[in-house]
Amino acid sequence: MYEEGKGVIGAVKPNTPIPAWHKIALERIEEGEEVVKFGYVVGVAVTVVEKGALVHVTNVLLDPTYDFRQMVRQGLVLGIAPVRVERGEVLRLGVNVRPLHPALRGLPPRSRVGMAACTIAENGTIRLGNIVEPPPRLRRNERYVRLVRDFYRVLRAGLIEFSRVEVG
Amino acid sequence: MPSTLKAYYREPRKVFGVRNHVLVLPTTLCVNRLAETIWEEFRDERWGENGENRVVLARHNSGCCHVGFDLEIAFQTLLGIASHPNVHGVLLVSLGCGQLCKRPLAPGEGKDQNLAAFKLYDRLVKKGARVRWVNVQEPFHGSSDGFERAVELGRKFVREMIEEAQAAKRIEAPLKRFVIGIGNGASDPTSGLFANPAVGYVADELVKEGVSIVFSQTTEVLGSEEYLLGKVADETVARKLRRLLETVYALKDALSEYLGESDPTPGNIASGISTLAEKSLGSILKVGFDPAVKISDVLPYAHPVPRGGGLYFMDTPGEDVLAITGMVAGGAHAVIFTTGLGTPVGSVVSPVVKVTANKETFSRLSGIIDVYLPVEELFSSGTSLKELAMKELYPAILEVLSGERLTKSELNWQIDFDIRGYWLRA
Numbered sequence: 001m002y003e004e005g006k007g008v009i010g011a012v013k014p015n016t017p018i019p020a021w022h023k024i025a026l027e028r029i030e031e032g033e034e035v036v037k038f039g040y041v042v043g044v045a046v047t048v049v050e051k052g053a054l055v056h057v058t059n060v061l062l063d064p065t066y067d068f069r070q071m072v073r074q075g076l077v078l079g080i081a082p083v084r085v086e087r088g089e090v091l092r093l094g095v096n097v098r099p100l101h102p103a104l105r106g107l108p109p110r111s112r113v114g115m116a117a118c119t120i121a122e123n124g125t126i127r128l129g130n131i132v133e134p135p136p137r138l139r140r141n142e143r144y145v146r147l148v149r150d151f152y153r154v155l156r157a158g159l160i161e162f163s164r165v166e167v168g
Numbered sequence: 169m170p171s172t173l174k175a176y177y178r179e180p181r182k183v184f185g186v187r188n189h190v191l192v193l194p195t196t197l198c199v200n201r202l203a204e205t206i207w208e209e210f211r212d213e214r215w216g217e218n219g220e221n222r223v224v225l226a227r228h229n230s231g232c233c234h235v236g237f238d239l240e241i242a243f244q245t246l247l248g249i250a251s252h253p254n255v256h257g258v259l260l261v262s263l264g265c266g267q268l269c270k271r272p273l274a275p276g277e278g279k280d281q282n283l284a285a286f287k288l289y290d291r292l293v294k295k296g297a298r299v300r301w302v303n304v305q306e307p308f309h310g311s312s313d314g315f316e317r318a319v320e321l322g323r324k325f326v327r328e329m330i331e332e333a334q335a336a337k338r339i340e341a342p343l344k345r346f347v348i349g350i351g352n353g354a355s356d357p358t359s360g361l362f363a364n365p366a367v368g369y370v371a372d373e374l375v376k377e378g379v380s381i382v383f384s385q386t387t388e389v390l391g392s393e394e395y396l397l398g399k400v401a402d403e404t405v406a407r408k409l410r411r412l413l414e415t416v417y418a419l420k421d422a423l424s425e426y427l428g429e430s431d432p433t434p435g436n437i438a439s440g441i442s443t444l445a446e447k448s449l450g451s452i453l454k455v456g457f458d459p460a461v462k463i464s465d466v467l468p469y470a471h472p473v474p475r476g477g478g479l480y481f482m483d484t485p486g487e488d489v490l491a492i493t494g495m496v497a498g499g500a501h502a503v504i505f506t507t508g509l510g511t512p513v514g515s516v517v518s519p520v521v522k523v524t525a526n527k528e529t530f531s532r533l534s535g536i537i538d539v540y541l542p543v544e545e546l547f548s549s550g551t552s553l554k555e556l557a558m559k560e561l562y563p564a565i566l567e568v569l570s571g572e573r574l575t576k577s578e579l580n581w582q583i584d585f586d587i588r589g590y591w592l593r594a
Contacts, residue, residue, distance in 0.1 A: 004365075007550045021357035022440035038453060040395060042446035057442050102403055 001026065015052040023055040035060045078104060078113060078126045085120040097126055171377050173570040174338035175345075178253065180296025184341040185253040186501045186569045188221040189517055190329045192259045192322070193250055195285070196231035196266035199304060202315070203227070203261040206302075206322035215334045220571040220578070221256075223326060226516045230587040232266040238589050239267055243284055245470040245587045248497030250292055250299065254517045256336065257298035257329035259322055260289075264305030298332075300325035338571065344378025346569065347473045349495030349503040349518075350454050351385060353488035356508025357439055360450020362525035362543045363506035366557035370504070371456040371479075373562060378477040382467070382495050383455050386416050387486035391444035392452040396481075399455070401462035408466040412483055454506060455479065469588050470497035488513045489584045492520060502569055504561075512536040514577025516585040519568050521575050523561060536576050539564050 001010045018024050023037065029049040034041045043060040053059075079099045081091075091097050091113040099105060104113065114131035175184040190210075194203040203225060210223035226249060230242040246268065250258040262269035262285070270285040292299045302322040304315060311317045350367055352359055371381050389396060393413060400406045432441045441447045456479070464478040473480050473495070484494035488511060492503050496518045503520045505513065510533040514520045523539045524530050530540040539561055545551045551559075567573035576582075 002546055004553055007552070008547055019440065021361075023442070037446055038449045040392075040445070040449050042449065043443040055442065056440070057437055060442050 012052055014054075015050060016054045018054050025049045025051055025053050025055050027051050029055075077101065078131070081120045081122065081124050081126055084122045085116045085124075085126075087116055087119050089116050090114075091116060091126060091131060171343050172340045173343065173566060175341040175570070176256070176336050177339055177341065178256075178296070181251070181253070183253040184345045184501075185255070186346070186571065187254040187517065187519070188216060188256045188333050188336050189254055190223045190257050190259070190326055190333055191250065191252075191255045191517060192223060192225045192261065192326065193246065194227065194231070195246065195260050195262040195268040195270075195288070197229045198232065198263045198266065199261045200227050202304065202318060202322075205319055206259070206261065206326060209323050210326060210330065213330060215330070216571060217338070218571055218574065220574055221333065223330065224516050224583050226583065226585040228585055228587050230589065231268050233593040234267060234589075235591050235593070238591050238593075239284060241469055241589070242587050243268065243288060244468075245493065245497045247288060247291055248470045248472065248499065249493075249517060249585065250288075251295045251297040252496065252517045253499065253501060255297075256333040257300070258292070259325050259329070260299060260301045261318075261322060262301065262303050264303050270301055270303060298329065300329070342378070343374075344476055346502075347380040347382060347475055347498070347500045348374060348565070349382050349384070349492065349498075349500035350505070351383065351488065351491050351495070351503060352388075352451055352454060352506040353491075353513065354507045354509040354511040355451070356526060356529075358525040358543070359506050359508040360447075360453070362541060362553065363508065363523050364451060364454040365457075366525070366541050366553055366561060367454040367504055367506055367523060368456040369554040369557040370561050370565065371454065372458040372461060373558065374565075375456065375458070375461050375477060375479060380473055380475050380478055380480060381456070382473045382480045382482050382498060382500055384482040384484040384491045384495055385451070385486045386412065386483050387420075388451050389413075389448055389481075390416065390420070391446075391448035394445075395449060395452055396463070399461075399463050399479075401464050405463055405466060409463070409481070412466060467498065469494045473498040473500065475499070485588060489586050490588050493585055494588065502565065504565065507537065510537060512577070512580060512582055514575070514580070514582025514584050516583040519575040520577040520582070521561075521565060521568055522577070536580065536582075538568075538576050 001012060003009050012024055012026055014024055028051045029035060029045045031045055031048050033045050035043045035045055035055060045059055046061050047059050049055055049059050078101045079097045081096055082098050083096055085096050093099060093107055093111045093113060094109040097113050114133045117130050117132045120126060120130060175186050176188045177184055192203050192207045194200050207223055207225040213223055215221050234242055268285050268288055270289055302318050304318050350371060352364060375381055396409060397406055400409060432444055432447050436447055461479050463481050465480050467473065467480055467482045469484055482494055482498055484491040492513065492515045495503060496515045500518055502518050503515060504523060505520050506523045508524060508526050508529065510529045521539065522537045523541065524537050525541045525543045530537055541556055541560055545556060546553060568575055
């Protein structure tokens, strides 16, 4: 075992075959416990991993709570609806929107945030995905999204065929 | 540690370059062969104290029939590479009818007929770049072989620029006037464990000296959001980063239908990677460990990287040549590139220092790799990785920047250059 700044700090005896460059558990990892490498969580143990055992896809997974896409999307959560909001209802700050996104802070009360695109449950999140006409400064990169959509529409229409290379 | 190095000063542009190349740049792919013909004449010309400067050719497959914002990207990349601090002068070779080809105006014709080309020329002149232009379709009076005339004219311009470049001398330049790119490719387990963290320590030290560091390869940072979002300077940068990552995830979702590829890939899993987070963290550690160093901005492809220190992220594909081209067009004077399996990659105007921690790879491919980190010393003599990086890698970078050492990419004529493209060509 090597630790930066301390040098070699000990050894762990493997109790299963460990292929070169694969990971070994330095201590017993309980089921549901975070697996830490490089000082960061890289996954969650889905079963008990004994000290000295191989740590790999069989016993460690990315837990849903570490869904990084979710983490990215959280940045686009605008706020919470303290009351149930019906489809088509206008969302206003302080009325049916409790702001979370920094871009909404500092706006005057009753400012229009958008219109609900679907029913939002009480205490549900208001995000760019479930409202229409969001404030301009929160709109996605519309131009990019449109270009991507048009591009894949062309692909699906079968106007372009990927040349497939036969192997063997 | 010295905080200055010897570099070429470009008076009109107020920038320092670590090389003094003359660049031959086709503005469209149609004239790649013409540009090559002009360049071949000067292949053996070298100048500078260690013969580190020469005539370089930037072949590419862009510059015509672009739709969407591909034209903007091609424009920005050509502008960045033509006005690069390492370039003494540039010869633009064009056909005449491409989107970025300058051509003579007919009577009554306005500049708006060929806006992108004029914008390119005007911007280069405004920046103070030394620029010459050869155009195939230009009517060369009194000659039936205009193509041959274009070759002659191009060679005449290049010869003039070489003579000017040969007269230039290196002067003392503060380190805070430089930009260094970092990347990784053809990785193996030694990259994530040793080479990338070692580059991280060097990057920390360089930022402390006032060098701007730029890293890229957006598809390879997916999964390390926890690390990245914890390293941004302010909420504006965080918002830019989230927006970019969300777009890339969306694109990846759309593409997975066609590619059917999982991440981590079966190859990654076979070599010991269990999750996407683990994969990306191995790659992202090259950015450095100093908590005081924050990501100051997220830049689009090939956009200028601010000088004067700090850490910047540029949106580029994960592919090595495209990523390096983006950072170099953004003004990177040199690139530090880690590899595990070995790659010959280089860049047209900037030296690329390749680093590996895989002893076997280095012994097999020492002709394309510059620095080997002897990681066995970590276990035998008690040196730390940081000490190793500062001993083996840091001085090598400074030697390359000051022209005392040529990288393997330069010695091998690895003048790689290509422009990112998104869409189908019209």
